[in-house]
Amino acid sequence: MTGPSFALLATDGVARRGRLATAHGTVETPAFMPVGTAATVKALTPAMVAATGAQMVLANTYHLMLRPSAERIARLGGLHRFMGWDGPILTDSGGFQVMSLASLRTINETGVQFRSHVDGARYELTPERAMEIQYLLDADVTMVLDECVAHPAEPDAVAEAMRRSLRWAARCREAFRARPGYHLFGIVQGGIDPALRAESAAGLRAIGFDGYAVGGLAVGVGQAAMFDVLDVTAPLLPAAQPRYLMGVGKPDDLVGAVARGIDLFDCVIPTRSGRTGQAFSREGALNLRNACHAEDPRPLDESIPCPASRDFSRAYLHHLVRTNEILGAMLLSWHNVAYYQQLMADMRAAIEAGRFDAFCDDFNRRRSGDDQ
Numbered sequence: 451m452t453g454p455s456f457a458l459l460a461t462d463g464v465a466r467r468g469r470l471a472t473a474h475g476t477v478e479t480p481a482f483m484p485v486g487t488a489a490t491v492k493a494l495t496p497a498m499v500a501a502t503g504a505q506m507v508l509a510n511t512y513h514l515m516l517r518p519s520a521e522r523i524a525r526l527g528g529l530h531r532f533m534g535w536d537g538p539i540l541t542d543s544g545g546f547q548v549m550s551l552a553s554l555r556t557i558n559e560t561g562v563q564f565r566s567h568v569d570g571a572r573y574e575l576t577p578e579r580a581m582e583i584q585y586l587l588d589a590d591v592t593m594v595l596d597e598c599v600a601h602p603a604e605p606d607a608v609a610e611a612m613r614r615s616l617r618w619a620a621r622c623r624e625a626f627r628a629r630p631g632y633h634l635f636g637i638v639q640g641g642i643d644p645a646l647r648a649e650s651a652a653g654l655r656a657i658g659f660d661g662y663a664v665g666g667l668a669v670g671v672g673q674a675a676m677f678d679v680l681d682v683t684a685p686l687l688p689a690a691q692p693r694y695l696m697g698v699g700k701p702d703d704l705v706g707a708v709a710r711g712i713d714l715f716d717c718v719i720p721t722r723s724g725r726t727g728q729a730f731s732r733e734g735a736l737n738l739r740n741a742c743h744a745e746d747p748r749p750l751d752e753s754i755p756c757p758a759s760r761d762f763s764r765a766y767l768h769h770l771v772r773t774n775e776i777l778g779a780m781l782l783s784w785h786n787v788a789y790y791q792q793l794m795a796d797m798r799a800a801i802e803a804g805r806f807d808a809f810c811d812d813f814n815r816r817r818s819g820d821d822q
């Protein structure tokens with residue numbers, strides 16, 4: 451594979467249509483990555499995930515370094531073979547998960563030391579170790595190790611974490627083994643402070659990455675503040691590389707972020723909510739536990755080419771959810787991921803056709819129920 455790995459195919463206003471080439475295939479953007487934290491997109495086989503149209507999945511360094519360990523996955527041929535997914539895989543670096551999951555954490559210039567939330571064993575994650583783990587996993591896209599400060603936080607703490615993350619990003623770049631088709635993405639930090647976000651973006655550009663993520667946003671910040679940060683940050687990122695908004699989000703978050711120049715997303719919402727009986731639809735979210743679905747013979751959404759969306763009645767799904775049958779979690783997770791993929795495919799087509807504004811108007815009108 452030669453030449454730039456990301457091609458910007460079309461723009462419509464700030465929205466972008468692109469293509470990311472990786473060692474395990476290409477990713478048409480804007481794209482949504484289903485979350486496969488512990489080497490599985492929960493309740494779905496790789497074939498089901500592929501059937502949704504998903505191109506790239508996410509896995510987590512933090513979870514896999516604890517169980518089964520990166521070394522064991524490497525001995526078994528890497529994460530693609532281990533989990534049976536032969537398409538592109540992006541792995542998060544563990545910085546965020548350590549802060550949100552591990553206990554007894556200490557963070558210093560070297561890295562972060564913590565105890566496993568599983569068995570209390572002690573671990574250390576440094577920029578160099580995070581690069582080694584993601585190399586052992588054979589991730590197509592590797593994320594730098596960063597410090598994501600929970601919101602709200604003292605401005606000084608946000609600034610210190612952002613600057614440490616920049617120093618760690620430089621160490622990651624140094625330790626990353628560059629190979630064709632394998633990419634290293636930087637992560638912009640800085641909370642909701644435009645000046646800190648600008649300093650972070652400039653610092654990452656000076657180091658030089660294959661893609662740029664916007665981190666530290668989706669937890670507790672709210673959509674309006676998130677969009678404000680994107681309005682400031684996205685234009686500061688190089689147009690020629692992909693932009694990835696981490697951990698986001700609901701369908702309306704995705705549409706608003708694509709409109710602000712974001713190319714790549716991941717979020718647990720479609721799978722996590724599928725396990726709780728929630729289904730996404732053009733008229734908004736449905737809770738299949740609700741008695742109103744008990745005798746509804748209609749499928750969830752015949753326009754979505756996924757068996758879960760097309761071949762089962764809402765009444766049946768209501769039954770599965772009410773009786774807590776495993777198939778309920780499977781079918782709703784499958785449908786929700788397919789719904790997200792259909793949304794991304796519709797946005798890619800709209801940008802290509804220069805009608806993204808019309809797409810947004812139609813999307814927002816449907817959500818507000820005007821066309822019931």
Ligand SMILES: Nc1nc(=O)c2cc3nc(NCCN4CCCCC4)[nH]c3cc2[nH]1
Nearest residue numbers: 542543545546598665666667668669696697
């Ligand atoms: N390396 C790294 N750095 C981040 O700043 C980061 C920020 C993130 N923010 C989220 N948000 C997940 C929040 N999620 C939103 C939907 C409902 C469940 C919680 N995931 C993230 C992952 C992240 N990974």
